[in-house]
Amino acid sequence: MKKILIVSGLSGAGKSTVIKILEDMGFFCIDNLPPALLNDFMAIVMSSSIDRIALVLDVRSAQFGDLTEAVKKLLQSYGESVTVLFLEASKEELIRRFSITRRKHPLEGKVSLSEAIDLERDLLQEIRNMSLIIDTTEMDVQSLREKVSCLLSVQRIFLIRLRSFGFKYGLPVDTDFVLDTRFMPNPYYCPDLAPLDGRDERIKSFFESHEKIAEYIQHAASMIKTAAEEYKKVGRAGITVSIGCTGGRHRSVYVAEKLAEKLSKEFEVHIEHRDVNK
The missing domain is CATH 3.40.50.300 (P-loop containing nucleotide triphosphate hydrolases)
Structure with a gap:
């Protein structure tokens, strides 16, 4: 209605x-x-x-x-x-x-x-x-x-924009938070995985075998959620979080997708992979 x-x-x-x-x-x-x-x-x-x-x-x-x-x-x-x-x-x-x-x-x-x-x-x-x-x-x-x-009785819509990018292509200008994923192991050096991107099931399996990555994503999601809730109180309509790795193809894409899964339960989430095809 x-x-x-x-x-x-x-x-x-x-x-x-x-x-x-x-x-x-x-x-x-x-x-x-x-x-x-x-x-x-x-x-x-x-x-x-x-x-x-x-x-x-x-x-x-x-x-x-x-x-x-x-x-x-x-x-x-x-x-x-x-x-x-x-x-x-x-x-x-x-x-x-x-x-x-x-x-x-x-x-x-x-x-x-x-x-x-x-x-x-x-x-x-x-x-x-x-x-x-x-x-x-x-x-x-x-x-x-x-x-x-x-x-x-209307919940104000708060938008979280998640953007993966490659540091070698430049830092996004329009961003509120930047997360660096370059500490993670890089599938680029695995010949079978290099042509894929962070949305592929084989890339996901590669990262899910590393416990510290899941821990990092959980902490990042909690930080973003806290910031979003506080920004919402002061009238902000949304925030942009940019997640970077070297080339913007594997690590940043994977983390952005995992963050979207966690945050979309409570917020409207838009996701963009800026450099995934470069």
Whole structure:
């Protein structure tokens, strides 16, 4: 079943931050979609492979159609698939935030900032009544992330990229951790094994006969897991781990594959063998 999330609420309450959080969770996000286009857009979404969609609908969209009616129709059409989040904060905190950012409230102009906040609250009251409410007055970004995750019961997707490479072809630039496997025995010097790569069963058997290699891989997996869990807490979406040997064909490929087996049980893992065919 597709998950449809409507994000609404007061300007300055954190909707832009929530959209970034939702993107990290794997949602396809659209900000400020005109209500008049909502039906056509949802028809496209429902016939696509997208299974998580988040839409920001707030007072900026109101000039292009009835905002409240648009949310009601979504709830009627898609029922339990739809969740509405409403973000708010105290007037004092919203005024403080607008003062810091020096941005203009979308309803400010003929009325003061204080009056614009009151007017916006009145305009969105009916949507608020349909929503799960998040008061961000005392929240930092991490607290908001945890609150959104809890309300949606969605595990944030954290990506671990594993890349094997050969040191003789250069160290990858875009990497967070580098593991060196050049201490391992090298199948390159075995005529029957040299043409193969680290994914071949004969190469696997060669390495599995060495107890210290399994120990090294277990320690490396534990280190990567700990780092990933801590990075996830501070809002990081993923990390890249590069595993190197001399030529990038045997040892690094084998270790990368074994790490992928261990880590894919808890994380999304993408694996790349940069130099295996060189």
